[in-house]
Amino acid sequence: MADSHGAAYGYTGSYLKTPSNGNLWSWLTTVDHKKIGLMYAAAMFTFFLVGMSLGFLIRLELMEPGTQFISAKVYNSVFTLHGVIMIFLFIVPGIPAILGNFILPLQLGADDVAMPKLNLLSWYIYMVGAIMALVSLFVGGGVPDGGWTFYAPYALKSDTNISLAVMAAFVLGFSSILTGMNFITTIHRLRAPGMGMFGMPLFCWGLYATSWIQVIATPVVGITLVLVTMERWLGIGFFDPALGGDPVLYQHLFWIYSHPVVYVMVLPAMGIISEILPAFSRRTIFGYKAIAMSSMAIAVVGYLVWGHHMFTAGMSDTARWVFSLLTFFVAVPTGVKIFNWLATLYRGSIEFRAPLAYALGWIFLFSIGGLTGLANGALSTDIHIHDTAYVVGHFHYTMFGGAAIGMFAGLHYWWPKIWGRMYNEKIAIGAFAVILVGFNMIYGTMLVLGMKGMPRRYQDYLPEYANLNFIATVGSWILVTGILVMLYNLVRAIKHGKKAPDNPWGSTTLEWKTTSPPPLFNFAEAPTVTTGPYDFTEILREAGVEEGR
Template sequence: MTSAAPASSETSRGFLGEARYPGIFGWIFSTDHKRIGLLYLWCIIAFFCIGATLGVLIRLELWAPGRTIMDAQTYNAVFTLHGVIMIFLFIIPGIPAAFGNLIMPIQLGARDVAFPRLNLLSWWLYIGGAILAVIALFTGGGPPDTGWTFYVPFSTHTTTNVTLATVAVFTIGFSSILTGINFVTTIHRLRAEGMTWTRIPLFTWSLYATAWIQVLATPVLGITVALIFAERVIGTGLFDPAQGGDPIMFQHLFWIYSHPAVYIMVLPGMGVVSDIIPVFARKPAFGYKAIVVSSLAIAFAGSLVWAHHMYTSGMSDLAVMVFSFLTFIVAIPSAVKVFNWLATLYQGSILLDPPLLFALSFILLFTIGGLSGLVVGAAATNIHVHDTHFVVGHFHFTMFGGTGMAFFAALHYWLPKIYGRMYDKAVATVAWGVIFVGFCILYLSMKIVGIMGMPRRYWDYVPEFTGLNQLATAGSWILAVGLVLMFVNLIRGVLYGAPVGANPWGGATLEWQVPSPPPTENFEADPVVTHGPYDFKKAGIL
């Protein structure tokens, strides 16, 4: 497949060189899954940089008790914005929308996704939602200050521009639903000949589980933010005790979506790691079927644990115990994955290239984050750490240490495929080290200061917490330096890196069988799959 392209000398830039319309219109009106994937990718990276800058500002404010660089109201707006951007514009679409679009159809042996125009509409909705979110900052009664969770009664009473922010979230949610529908249909309908369910690469499997959560959970978020909108605009007080409503019902509805949503965030990251580890260990994935089943089990069990965010909300004790128990169940399929990854590495001939380094840090950091999740998930310890910086540390370990690291791993793994050029591996390794050190200093300090009792979302704190807060802030600077180094290196690689062949890492999945960058419809002829995704012997790699 790779060399059977005699007339393709001028199309060596693949899909990057072929556009239906000139200039930027060739991108924003393209229905090619790879072009849409790159649109997402660069938008998502841009939002990540904005969100990270806001994060550094939050840490700077917490350098000392009292006012450091901003007043309390600004601080509320900044952490709300940081949360909304990172959750809705970076982590949720991060891996599925960007790398899912770029890679998943090629891994299946398809020419495109099932509904290419719907795919373009999803991107437009995503950008439309993002623009609404930005407009919400500068209009109405000022930037929203509710945190990304929009808890009532504050969100229905604050004078800031929550109304428009809920429209933005609804729009982005709609985009997420359409992407989910597209991916499920693609995986069911567009697999190449011979691509049986047990030959689907684990990354695509994880997207399958994710897409189902997107389809089944996001509508509930839609109706929840729509109810806030209705309560603010026409006064339907369904969550307002003065009108007989119950604010706890908001929390239930919100978390029915938003807890499964954390698996929307992390499952694709697990898929990236599951794809990278066999390639760099030169061994088939250990327990392929167990990893697949665990993805589906996480998607299923993760839908039943939402109320563990609400132990202190006044729910009944029975509900607390039931949800605490169910929460522990989620740890089982997560652990199955970790053990399978370790078993894959065991006795492999390991190549410590940048993608694997990021994947390994995913395993370590996500395990720490996941285990601290049990501290938060157990009802007894939860009462002590609820709404403290421990929780902030916990979810940054799982979301940033997990999904963030997987996103960086995916960047280092697949960008050479997409652009056909390799970044500087030495610089990438140094950047990884700096990021890792900065990360640990920043978020471990948060966890410790949280155990000591520092509440989250507070602008001010007692002097005893100063030392650890300053350590965390220093960590945020190291982390920022590492991120800048990584992105500069990647962009330099994309622009000036040495050209790579079709298969720089020695992968056995289909995306490594097509040229880098891939041509517009991916395959010269529809591929026929004759072996599993990690069968390096049959693929001729080993």
């Protein structure tokens, strides 16, 4: 139990400089939540770079009509691998596993998560799942091509190893379930004395909502696995019409899991934004409870909207309008968050620094993601844009713009805390400007292409779509350049950055009240909490500013 670590309070050296730190074994056997977070980061960013290269290849092929570099067969496998890697290995577990692990105990004033050994086990399960996922792609007759959704009966017909792939998703999901349980327990049991549930920083609320979705939604993958296995091995027809099954049932099960998971990806990112805005505005967050509760509302309503992925699949017309109506209700708590964030800027004392640049850019991109989703939620418009490039553009605005850019914002915010070093802020902001340009050139263009009718997952297209596709491809070069510069700037800082002070941004939450980087057990002495999470009285007094009017 974490409390037994209490004896170690008083060790104030960096967690990165513990005596055994030099060797790999000490990392592979660590139960320190901070090191586990960094091990996740190492694995996930490796996968991210692979996924990005595949995405780059997709855009290269689509630069002009006809076949440029890769055949249709290879192209189909490339977009499948891109989706599987990005979704299951990077975005879904990403923010909770990397930043959640590192920051959550610090923000709560705890010395670790509630179950540190289980936390390490979760990392190993993740690695096993990731390896299974990659292996499943290459055994059994070659690389699969069904897209990351693996719809029946196409994916079931092909020789590729669908059972192993679903098994891998379940193993990965199991890692998420354990991490989620660990976080829920940590939040309920290990908050510093004086910190109520509504005294937690909002990043913790985002992780809390996400953890519940992980725990409740992931078992559906297990159910699907059982059904797929029974169909494959016992010949009982669930999904394959040749055996008397219904392919649409597979789509239901797939989206009952995969739609709530969309919110798994984005809720922690919203938490990050809720940390950054007050810190750089030097004022309390506007509407704390509304932001916290809207996370929970999104988590709950998010369970009930999966059918909007299937408006053309042949569900009954009643089911379609019910799902459409429910989908629109998810938009409301999302809007509430955006308005509260804007109100947090109002009459603040705003310092425009790198993390804020990322956070504001995030609000811009995610707003586009959310707003373009409205046309997917409305029935008649969705019929036209469903399965077109519009949907691809829309979900990249939400998943890449929402989840991944949110993670980048968080990395820039907490990097000085994690490594005790500052990165070059000018390069960080410059790289992000490049990212914004490239991003909108690709995905904004895809929105237009989809409106004009270009279907998704097309290796070749009619000449009328040529110009826009060319623009999107040029955008991909710009985007990748920006990302690489951004990552280089961060990695370079680990060794060569200037030493970071304990609280470089003037933030108020507990992680900034310990050293940068923190000691092994986080705090020299266990903190107690007497104010709300965003109380700037002390920061303002230190800065010599009078009490806010």
